[in-house]
Amino acid sequence: MATTAIQEKKGLLADLSRTLREPSLVISLGIVIVLFALFIVYPLLKICFLPTSETWLIFLSEPIFLEALRNTIVSSLLATATAVMLGFGYSYAINYANVPGKAFFRFIVLLPLMSPSVISGLAFIMLFGRNGMITRHLLEVRVDLYGWIGLWVVQTIAFFPLAYMTISGVLRSISPNLELAAQNLGARGWKLFRSVTLPLALPGVLSAFLLVAINSFADFGNPILIGGNHRMLATEAYKQVTGAFDMPMAAVLSIVLLLPTLGVFLVQKYFLDRRSYVTVTGKPVAGLTRITIGPVGRFFLWLLCAIVSCYILLNFAIVICFALTENFGWDYTLTLENFAEVFLRSSSMFNSWFLSLISAAATTVLGVFTAFLVARKSFPGKGLVDFVALLPISMPGTFMGLALILAFNTAPLELTGTAAIIIIGMTLRQLPVGYRNAISAFKQIDKSIEEASTNLGANSTTTFRKVVIPMLQNAVSTSLIYSFLKNMNTLSTVIFLTSPQWMLAAISILSLADHGYYGKASATALGMMLTIMVTFGVAKLFLRDRIRIFNL
Amino acid sequence: MTEEIAAVELKNVSKVFGGNKVINDVNLVIPPRSFVTFLGPSGCGKTTLLRMISGFYEPDAGEVYIKGKRVDKLAPYARNTAMVFQEYALFPHLSVFENVAYGLRIQAKDRKLNEAQINEKVIEALSLMQLAHLKDRYPHQMSGGQQQRVAVARALVMNPDALLLDEPLSNLDAKLREIVRVELRQIQQQLQLTAIYVTHDQQEALAMSDYIVLMNKGIVQQAGSAQDIYYRPNSRFVADFIGTTNLIDVDIEGNDKARYHDVVIPLESGKDQGRKGKAAISIRPESIRIAKAADKNAFSLEVTIKQSIFLGEKTRYVAEDAFKKEWIIDSFDPGPVLQSGTIWITVEPSKPHVIFE
Numbered sequence: 001m002a003t004t005a006i007q008e009k010k011g012l013l014a015d016l017s018r019t020l021r022e023p024s025l026v027i028s029l030g031i032v033i034v035l036f037a038l039f040i041v042y043p044l045l046k047i048c049f050l051p052t053s054e055t056w057l058i059f060l061s062e063p064i065f066l067e068a069l070r071n072t073i074v075s076s077l078l079a080t081a082t083a084v085m086l087g088f089g090y091s092y093a094i095n096y097a098n099v100p101g102k103a104f105f106r107f108i109v110l111l112p113l114m115s116p117s118v119i120s121g122l123a124f125i126m127l128f129g130r131n132g133m134i135t136r137h138l139l140e141v142r143v144d145l146y147g148w149i150g151l152w153v154v155q156t157i158a159f160f161p162l163a164y165m166t167i168s169g170v171l172r173s174i175s176p177n178l179e180l181a182a183q184n185l186g187a188r189g190w191k192l193f194r195s196v197t198l199p200l201a202l203p204g205v206l207s208a209f210l211l212v213a214i215n216s217f218a219d220f221g222n223p224i225l226i227g228g229n230h231r232m233l234a235t236e237a238y239k240q241v242t243g244a245f246d247m248p249m250a251a252v253l254s255i256v257l258l259l260p261t262l263g264v265f266l267v268q269k270y271f272l273d274r275r276s277y278v279t280v281t282g283k284p285v286a287g288l289t290r291i292t293i294g295p296v297g298r299f300f301l302w303l304l305c306a307i308v309s310c311y312i313l314l315n316f317a318i319v320i321c322f323a324l325t326e327n328f329g330w331d332y333t334l335t336l337e338n339f340a341e342v343f344l345r346s347s348s349m350f351n352s353w354f355l356s357l358i359s360a361a362a363t364t365v366l367g368v369f370t371a372f373l374v375a376r377k378s379f380p381g382k383g384l385v386d387f388v389a390l391l392p393i394s395m396p397g398t399f400m401g402l403a404l405i406l407a408f409n410t411a412p413l414e415l416t417g418t419a420a421i422i423i424i425g426m427t428l429r430q431l432p433v434g435y436r437n438a439i440s441a442f443k444q445i446d447k448s449i450e451e452a453s454t455n456l457g458a459n460s461t462t463t464f465r466k467v468v469i470p471m472l473q474n475a476v477s478t479s480l481i482y483s484f485l486k487n488m489n490t491l492s493t494v495i496f497l498t499s500p501q502w503m504l505a506a507i508s509i510l511s512l513a514d515h516g517y518y519g520k521a522s523a524t525a526l527g528m529m530l531t532i533m534v535t536f537g538v539a540k541l542f543l544r545d546r547i548r549i550f551n552l
Numbered sequence: 553m554t555e556e557i558a559a560v561e562l563k564n565v566s567k568v569f570g571g572n573k574v575i576n577d578v579n580l581v582i583p584p585r586s587f588v589t590f591l592g593p594s595g596c597g598k599t600t601l602l603r604m605i606s607g608f609y610e611p612d613a614g615e616v617y618i619k620g621k622r623v624d625k626l627a628p629y630a631r632n633t634a635m636v637f638q639e640y641a642l643f644p645h646l647s648v649f650e651n652v653a654y655g656l657r658i659q660a661k662d663r664k665l666n667e668a669q670i671n672e673k674v675i676e677a678l679s680l681m682q683l684a685h686l687k688d689r690y691p692h693q694m695s696g697g698q699q700q701r702v703a704v705a706r707a708l709v710m711n712p713d714a715l716l717l718d719e720p721l722s723n724l725d726a727k728l729r730e731i732v733r734v735e736l737r738q739i740q741q742q743l744q745l746t747a748i749y750v751t752h753d754q755q756e757a758l759a760m761s762d763y764i765v766l767m768n769k770g771i772v773q774q775a776g777s778a779q780d781i782y783y784r785p786n787s788r789f790v791a792d793f794i795g796t797t798n799l800i801d802v803d804i805e806g807n808d809k810a811r812y813h814d815v816v817i818p819l820e821s822g823k824d825q826g827r828k829g830k831a832a833i834s835i836r837p838e839s840i841r842i843a844k845a846a847d848k849n850a851f852s853l854e855v856t857i858k859q860s861i862f863l864g865e866k867t868r869y870v871a872e873d874a875f876k877k878e879w880i881i882d883s884f885d886p887g888p889v890l891q892s893g894t895i896w897i898t899v900e901p902s903k904p905h906v907i908f909e
Binding site: 175177178180181182183184185186187188191195196199200 | 606607608627628629630633634635637639641642643644645654655658659662706710
């Protein structure tokens with residue numbers, strides 16, 4: 001008899017048969033797949049197939065839209081370039097040049113990250129607008145900074161913290177031993193910077209550039225506040241929906257908005273992840289501060305940090321001034337009326353808080369659950385589930401909002417105008433972050449720890465409860481906090497999803513500012529920050545060490 | 553040590569970290585072309601001392617000289633020392649060739665080097681470390697041992713006044729470590745370099761060094777040749793740190809006699825340094841011989857075997873005497889290993905070393 005070679009049981013069929021043997025896995029997988037298909041894939045297909053070739057032709061032949069496209073590209077590249085340069089300088093000053101007051105600078109840079117994204121636009125109007133405190137009252141000049149100049153300034157300030165965070169991470173991960181080695185071989189100053197520090201930081205600078213570029217490209221709040229007549233894609237899409245009711249054209253504009261972010265996402269997922277210079281060599285050296293720059297250079301870096309910080313503080317100062325007075329600039333009477341209006345006579349603050357909280361919880365549960373399936377189980381189509389879970393990160397908020405209202409404005413699933421569609425939008429928008437955190441947590445937990453638990457007699461549910469969940473604590477709290485923060489402050493995701501019954505605070509800032517109620521708009525912005533802080537404070541009070549808040 | 557100008561000299565050097573004196577008034581003269589090892593337990597200050605020579609730390613007191621020139625206020629890049637880091641610190645964005653060429657390129661003007669000369673020197677250094685065929689690789693494409701060689705080549709190519717090595721072998725496996733330490737020693741002798749080597753591994757120190765500087769708690773316990781340190785330790789710490797030894801509390805009675813309880817240990821003339829009183833004597837395990845019966849003409853002691861470990865070339869016995877003192881005895885007798893029972897041990901008068909403290 002001929003010997004038959006024993007084949008390894010692998011491939012789709014083997015995976016499928018293994019999966020089917022575990023009913024709980026089939027059910028969990030079913031839930032995830034249905035949720036993804038219904039709320040991510042279906043809206044995506046819907047928005048992509050809505051516009052006909054005719055709509056595309058109109059887009060390509062209409063000068064207005066091409067102008068919007070050009071403006072969006074130019075504006076976002078300008079803002080990205082300055083934001084990345086600023087972010088690099090700021091981060092180099094803090095991490096390498098050891099400038100005086102770096103703890104303070106480090107704190108200041110976090111403020112824009114924690115506040116509503118439109119706050120820098122709002123402050124810009126109140127400072128430099130047509131009736132701006134600085135332009136009109138202080139300098140008594142009449143200038144119109146609305147348009148690309150204003151947008152450039154505002155987006156630079158709004159996005160440089162993002163660049164700072166990314167670049168800081170990379171600068172800090174460069175082993176100080178490498179610079180010591182270079183100095184030992186005779187390098188110093190500019191030569192040391194150019195031959196070692198800069199090349200090693202370059203991947204970080206590049207990813208900061210991509211990150212800021214896609215964020216400013218898809219930015220909605222700032223262009224609508226101070227874009228003026230400067231047409232941009234996101235705001236044109238909004239006007240198509242609210243003014244012209246031309247859904248197919250809005251879809252086209254949103255798809256164009258999606259393309260660069262989707263491109264960056266695909267490149268990062270399939271090419272960049274494998275290449276990085278992160279050097280984990282060398283223990284930290286005690287008693288050694290990196291001083292790689294002379295006193296003159298250090299002074300200029302300090303000056304840069306000081307100017308940027310002052311500008312950020314000025315933003316918050318003007319918001320506080322407007323919020324606490326009758327009509328700042330004309331009537332300086334102190335009042336709490338604005339806050340009373342925001343907290344007592346409007347439900348938008350409560351709505352924002354309530355829906356953000358629910359969505360943060362939903363994001364975290366779905367993220368951890370999906371991550372568990374992907375990281376620990378084998379089933380057919382795993383790569384696809386992973387891809388879809390990360391996909392929303394590439395979608396601009398306005399794109400996702402539009403896709404959702406297009407998909408769910410008719411029976412049987414008519415969700416337009418409900419709280420549910422807001423929750424779905426917020427949850428999906430943050431899902432990639434929660435999911436990715438959980439995946440990396442699972443990767444860090446060696447599978448042998450779970451195997452040890454099983455080996456000691458625990459079944460898989462006990463293992464999950466007693467071993468996996470406690471070890472995921474960091475990922476869970478990061479996901480909760482980050483999504484709550486983002487949900488509270490997002491504007492673009494929810495702009496199409498809100499309704500008069502379910503008004504949100506971020507959007508009321510926009511309409512209040514639009515109508516010239518700067519006091520109330522400011523009070524709303526401050527109120528949101530206050531709400532976030534109180535929520536974090538209460539969470540910390542009850543959960544103590546089980547939640548880590550400010551080391552995201 | 554010699555009349556020549558010292559390659560490196562430290563005068564009354566001290567260093568304080570957060571109120572702790574991690575280096576306490578160290579004086580050292582390192583002769584040119586010698587291989588010197590800073591040896592000691594972790595936290596003894598050996599790496600700190602090395603970093604003060606390379607310029608990464610500035611001494612809080614004292615002076616550092618390289619080739620007779622005072623350098624303790626000079627920046628690291630202005631001293632011609634070349635360091636091999638424990639974790640190699642190779643530039644991940646540069647190829648092997650460019651890593652080695654880095655220092656030459658930086659100093660090309662000062663050293664009046666053109667591209668061809670740099671090329672030649674780099675290839676020479678790479679060939680010396682048998683790396684020439686890997687010159688286009690990047691650090692992450694190489695094994696730990698290869699990376700280590702690149703780090704050495706990068707330092708050698710600078711033709712430094714002092715080659716500084718900070719535990720460079722600690723990340724290699726045992727076998728490779730032995731090969732590389734022989735190579736390093738050969739290259740140092742071949743190129744006539746002054747090398748300062750930091751390690752906590754006493755085997756490494758003994759195998760490689762012309763001189764050993766044994767440190768503990770920020771002070772130099774003993775500096776001398778490997779044999780000096782091994783056979784003539786000046787303190788219990790040194791005797792105990794280097795190799796394995798039996799330290800026995802005795803009374804030196806004069807007339808070349810040491811009294812251990814009621815037993816007299818005869819010493820070679822002069823070993824007692826003309827002193828009397830309480831002292832310790834160090835007897836290396838390999839200096840002890842095993843006898844079947846007491847020898848009335850020499851020091852002999854009856855001990856009971858507690859444990860025997862066969863190590864290949866020798867058998868190590870752990871035994872206890874009547875005073876509950878443990879003795880470690882190495883026997884090179886190829887005969888059967890004794891598992892238990894009593895034996896007699898004797899030591900020749902020339903073997904014990906007396907430590908007065």
